Amino acid sequence: MSKYPFHKTEEEWKKELTEEQYRILREKGTERPFTGTYNIHSEDGTYKCMGCSTPLFTSTSKFDSGCGWPSFDESIEGTVEYIKDTSHGMIRTEILCVNCGSHLGHIFNDGPTETGQRYCVNSASIDFNKT
Secondary structure, three states, X not given: OOOOOXXXXXXXXXXXXXXXXXXXXXXXXXXXXXXXXXXXOOOOEEEEEOOOOOEEEEHHHEEOOOOXXXXXXXXXXXXXXXXXXXXXXXXXXXXXXOOOOXXXXXXXXXXXXXXXXXXXXXXXHEEEEEO
């Protein structure tokens, strides 16, 4: 049983997500830098979880960090879970959707705005609703 309110079987996830989306959202993968749909994207709207459609970030929190992935300086309150990640020989903070547990990316304390945060998010883990 999943600890998340929204859950599916792995077979259901595999049917509904592309191979790349499944690798990132369910297996904690990362897309190659500068390749994602939302890396250079500046329309007004809301970025939501690709797995369950939970709104995660607004376009007003997005900025160009130059890192190769979509970057945000804050999430919509209560929508992101933070997990200590010690993989790859470093200590980072992984970010997950609180509703379905899908991997979104990582958060770093090197953001240029007043929040000091940089949510480094895989484009494959989010979708966009234009306002």
